[in-house]
Amino acid sequence: MKIIKVASYEEMSAHAGQIIINKVKDHPSSILGLATGGTPLGTYRRIIEDHERNHTSYRDVSTINLDEYVGLNEDHPQSYHMYMKEHLFSQIDVQPQHTYLPDGTAKDLSKECQHYDQLIEKLGGIDLQLLGIGQNGHIGFNEPGTSFESRTHVIDLMESTRKANARYFSNVNEVPHHAITMGIRSIVESKEILLLASGKKKSSALSRLLEGNVTEEFPASILTRHPQVTLIADEAALSKSQ
Ligand code: F6R
Secondary structure: OEEEEEOOHHHHHHHHHHHHHHHHHHOOOOEEEEOOOOOOHHHHHHHHHHHHHHOOOOOOOEEEEOEEEOOOOOOOOOOHHHHHHHHOHHHOOOOHHHEEOOOOOOOOHHHHHHHHHHHHHHHOOOOEEEEOOOOOOOEOOEOOOOOOOOOOEEEEOOHHHHHHHHHHOOOHHHOOOEEEEOOHHHHHOOOEEEEEEOOHHHHHHHHHHHHOOOOOOOHHHHHHHOOOEEEEEEOOOOOOOO
C-alpha cells in the first residue's frame, strides 16, 4: 500500500482529485467507482473546479457507486442518489445514463443485487475505486464479519454506523436499518483503489489497518493485499500509526 501523508483534509482532497482527473485525462472512458459520506466531498469539489477551469470532460466516463440505503427513493434528500447528483453529477458533464447506484427501492432486492453485479461485469470492472473507511473498518457498507468473497448484497447496518451517519438525518431513528452494498470481492477486483481518511476519528481504524492483520472482522484489512492501493490520509488520521 502506498501511503501519502498530508497535512489536512484540503490537501487530501487536492491529491485525490488530481489522481482522478489524471486518470480521466489519460483514459477518457474510465469506469470510476465512487463513494459518498463526508470524506470524498472535497475531492468532488476539486473535480468540479477543474472541470470548470480546465474543461476536463467526463462525457465518456461511467460511474458506479458503492452503496445506497434500502427504502430511500432517488429523490429522498438523504439518498446517495441525491448526494451524488448534488455534489458531483449535476456539476460535471457525465452522462446521467452512465451513472449507476443500487436501487434501494427495488421490489426484489436480491434481484437488484444480482443486476448490480452483472452491471459491474458488463462495464468490464472498475478502473479506479474511491473509498472512505468506517470507524469500524467498513468499506462500502460491508460491516465487520462480511465475507471477503461477498458480491453485492443487502446488509444490516450496525448501530454505530447508523449513529455515525445520523448527522445527515434529523435524528438517528430516521437512518435506515439496511443498505445495499457492493461486496468486498467486487471492491478488491477494482484495478486501482484510492482510500481516503481524514481526522482523529479515523486514527484507530488506520492504525488497525496498517498493523496488517487481515481479518473479516476488519473489512478494510483486505486492502493491504491489493497491489494497487493508495492511501491518502492526513496527520490526524495517521496520529495513532507508526
Ligand atoms: C459511503 C461508504 C462508506 C463511507 C464510510 C466513511 O459510500 O461506502 O463506507 O466511506 O462510512 O464515511 P465518512 O466519509 O462520512 O466518514
